[in-house]
Amino acid sequence: MNVGVNGGASFVIPFLAVFMAVIGIFATGHEYRHGTIQPTLTALPQRSRLILAKILTVTALTAVATLASMAINASVMLAFWGEVPGLFDDPVRSALLGYLVYNVIYAQVGLGLGLLFRGVPSALVVIFLMPLIIETLIVGLTMVPALEWLAPIVKFLPFTAGSELMLTSAADFGPAAPGFDFFGRWASGGVFAVCAALVIVTAWTLFKKRDA
């Protein structure tokens, strides 16, 4: 049910989140890729106002896109099945809300990385490398008995923790996986949000200090 409405979000990264993160990267990275940061700052020289405006725009766009996609998926299911059971009951309700929050945070990470690296390619690499390779690798290594001591840090891996937002039942990492002892839906989302905040605060501070 949840999978139907969020469009398969329980795969490693939901497609829409990736798409919105790329939009986030473009929101800041393209300013440097095409050099438009210079006319932008001569039209709007207050740098914090500019970043705040970009954050609000990307957040609003991500929220609208996510809600629209859920509405489309739900109506397709309604047309097929004639009913969409449990949509407004937990755990589906919380998982869908979590999916919305996940997408917004993911897009903000993209925006922050684009601003931090002042370009598109490196931000794209990091935003895919982190969840798909690095975090997956760490989770995989915990299944090696000698590296089992890695298990407690898994709940602090931002993208892995963030995925907890979208789940309707405990994540299944396979029979060999040790218990990761995640914080729970909203607290795990908090780990993800803190990571996004760190990226953005770093990028924001540097943006204020650097030459445009």
Place this chain on the structure above:
Amino acid sequence: MICAKGLHKRYKKTVAVDDLSFEVRPGVVTGFLGPNGSGKSTTMRLMLGLDHGEGETRFDGEEFASIRRPMNRVGTLLEAKPFHPTRSARNHLKMLASANGIDDARVDKVMELVGLGPVKRKKPKGYSLGMAQRLGLAQALLGDPDTLLLDEPTNGLDPHGIHWMRDLLKRLASEGRTIFVSSHLLSEMQLMADELVVIGRGTMIFNGDVDQFVREFTRSTVIVRSPAAGTFISALEAEGATVAKGDDGELVVSEMEIGAVGHLAFTEGVELAELSSRSASLEEAFMSATGAAEQFVAEKPIQTAHASRGAQNA
């Protein structure tokens, strides 16, 4: 009125702009001259807060970064012409306009004004350098500002375009606006600017009006041609003038007024074929003022081994 005070910018060990202070008055065009790499663009970026350094610049008493809708007060055209590849020229301007409360009608009006009306819906990446320059000027004029800060606005324009730009800037200045234009085209500045700020290697060389600059950095000379040049030289030198021989055998007399030279020829009974004064151009003044301050000095052309061998054989 632009008031720049103590502008200073250092990149690691190189000082790009060294303690520049100057004022740019309204009602006249002020030229900003300097050789390549002398820090003109960096100075302009410092003035706009794009680069961080020391010192402050006030536009009618206010720093650029604290002006809420700056395009209505200060129009800028900087050296790089950055445009997003998927946006039309008109949309590029519309985006900047919307951040400054400027309506779409004004966007169309400035595009007509700079002569880009017929191509306003095209993407700027297909524009020629001259068209991109015009779009940059349209951007500067968007908010009908009282102050214009233009970095090499005539770059890439054809002679017709340069003429048009010169007339436009002079007209805008005569309306009481403050115009600060950088250039390395001296002939342009001679026709356009009333005041000059000249820098070399980031330091101030001159700040004042154009005529004063030419006077200060050049000596005007008197050209004399005479069948009896040889005897006239000693007469001139006896009167305290400095005489050099020109390429065509003419005498180049300095440190003596043209009238005095003529009078001396009359009293000495020397026949003259030519008596004229040559006043140095802004270009010569610029060369003498910035000669020691050039950042990138090209090697003098040297004779190749092949050519010198050929000369020996001959």
